[in-house]
Amino acid sequence: MADIRSLHDAVRDLVHDGDTVALEGFTHLIPFAAAHEIIRQGVTGLTLARMTPDVVHDQLIGAGAARKLVFSWGGNPGVGSLHRFRDAVENGWPHPLELDEHSHAGMANRYVAGASKLPFAVLRGYRGSGIPGRTDTVATVTCPFTGEQLAAVAALNPDVTVVHAQQADRHGNVQFWGLTGVQKEAVLAAGRVLVTVEEIVEGALEPRPGSVVLPGWVIDAVALVPGGAHPSYAAGYSVRDNDFYQRWDAVSRDRDTFLRWLDENVWNVRNVREGS
Amino acid sequence: MSGTDGAARCGRDELMEVNAARALAGARNCFVGIGLPSTAANLARRTVNPDLVLVYESGTIGSRPTRLPLSIGDGELADTADAVVSVPEMFNYWLQGGRIDVGFLGAAQLDRFANINTTVVDRGPDRPEGRLPGAGGAPEIAANCGAVLIVLRHTRRNLVPALDFVTTVGHGAGPGDRAALGMRGAGPTAVITDLGVLRPDPDTAELVLSALHPGVTTEQAREATGWDLRVAPDLTVTQAPTDAELSALRALKAAGGRAS
Structure with a gap:
């Protein structure tokens, strides 16, 4: 059974320097508040895994938390480049950032293999692409039944996976719905799991169409963080703050402007709700 | 109304967007990239193909957004969909499963074999590589869809003699390469730009200029292409956008989350 904890305490106990940390959310339910807590606690040397690193990873990378990024598409969706990500990759600021780069199909299957506790997954992928030449986590296997050459991708098993969900109950069972992305696989692939939620309901979770329900016994900690996905959103609770994503372009373009933003919006913000 | 008059009433981007939408006539479903492909696919549903099933890699099948989404994760895509599936399911069962007719992609760099x-x-010997977003879904979209459409602005920076990196294979180095790689679909069948339409030569798979938008010259298209662009013997001029197409496009953008 998952413990209901403060975000501060959950991050302190579950996320350590040098960990591989998956903060997932395919354009929905992105765990921004948890990422900010990771920055505030000064965790460093992380290998960050995410199919679609976007603004939250720009913040983590710019803040110096990351050593490596495992990903398949890095950008500010519909807006443009991630300037902090590019500055780290191109100029090594604030630290050099090692990349392990995939396609979406490959990354999704790496989590599937991780959740299945298999060493790798197979797909028809990467054919003719230069990507396998830049990573040691793609290889070729021969189908034992047909002889077809297929791509193999190494399992991705994060030390910690962090996701945001709409609801939990008092036992730490979690439910999320809408675009559910790759979170189920990322959670079941991980050694430790932290879920931030919009709401903790009294009694049993009310089943929602198309929802994913994760039993509390696969989760280490649940933290109540209403609005914890902002500027991303939680369907049924909030809407995506598209203006923020558009404004981020100017904030992130310049190192000093970014650092001021980080001071005002992350470093100097105490987790008021939890009183930590 | 002559074609030139039609072109005068609209911008080059609109010519590109209207013709990209037209390329979806007759398709049952389309795997939609964000940006220009999404504009084209949503316009197609309002013009040439009202029943087109829009599939977004965020997991939505059959979305009917009332406005252009800023991202593939906008809530309206899920709220209006026939089905919402997980990302592994989308890539494994729907895309790899061969269930998608048309994949619609954008590109930063495109070569003559699409x-x-x-x-x-590559930014030169003394500078680090310039970083682009990465592959996303494109390598497997291009491999597994029945056909691929590509939309991008026609400049020498975009249409290059040699790619700095091959992210996604269109036609490889020529005819037969897709089959040799075990790629199932037909690959890129059209590249729609703001100057015209390029299509692969049936014999060589090399992209050739097959249509110009009204008011654009062959020399303009060749000048804006980084390789020696050949011209199809049966070069045509695209039909000028109709009032209905332009008003649908402008209404879509006015209600949309995107500036372009």
Whole structure:
């Protein structure tokens, strides 16, 4: 059974320097508040895994938390480049950032293999692409039944996976719905799991169409963080703050402007709700 | 109304967007990239193909957004969909399963065989590689859809003699390469730009200029192409956008989350 904890305490106990940390959310339910807590606690040397690193990873990378990024598409969706990500990759600021780069199909299957506790997954992928030449986590296997050459991708098993969900109950069972992305696989692939939620309901979770329900016994900690996905959103609770994503372009373009933003919006913000 | 008059009433981007939408006539479903492909696919549903099933890699099948989404994760895509599936299911069962007719992609760099680079650009010997967003879904979209459409602005920076990196294979190095790689679909069948339409030569798979938008010259298209662009013997001029197409496009953009 998952413990209901403060975000501060959950991050302190579950996320350590040098960990591989998956903060997932395919354009929905992105765990921004948890990422900010990771920055505030000064965790460093992380290998960050995410199919679609976007603004939250720009913040983590710019803040110096990351050593490596495992990903398949890095950008500010519909807006443009991630300037902090590019500055780290191109100029090594604030630290050099090692990349392990995939396609979406490959990354999704790496989590599937991780959740299945298999060493790798197979797909028809990467054919003719230069990507396998830049990573040691793609290889070729021969189908034992047909002889077809297929791509193999190494399992991705994060030390910690962090996701945001709409609801939990008092036992730490979690439910999320809408675009559910790759979170189920990322959670079941991980050694430790932290879920931030919009709401903790009294009694049993009310089943929602198309929802994913994760039993509390696969989760280490649940933290109540209403609005914890902002500027991303939680369907049924909030809407995506598209203006923020558009404004981020100017904030992130310049190192000093970014650092001021980080001071005002992350470093100097105490987790008021939890009183930590 | 003559074609030139029609072109005068609209911008080059609108010519590109209207013709990209037209390329979806007759398709049952389309795997839609964000940006220009999404504009085209949503316009197609309002013009040439009202029943087109829009599939977004965020997991939505059959979305009917009332406005252009800013991202593939906008809530309206899920709220209006026939089905919402997980990302592994989308890529494994729907895309790899061969259930998608048309994949619609953008590109940062495109070569004469419609191969795509969205990973890194070479900025010269003394500078680090310029970083692009990466592959996303494109390598497997291009491999597994029945056909691929590509939309991008026609400049020498975009249409290059040699890619700095091959992210996604279109036709490889020529005819037969897709089959040799075990790629199932037909690959890129049209590249729609703001100057015209390029299509692969049936014999060589090399992209050739097959249509110009009204008011654009062959020399303009050749000048804006980084390789020696050949011209199809039966070069045509695209039909000028109709009032209905332009008003649908402008209404879509006015209600949309995107500036372009």
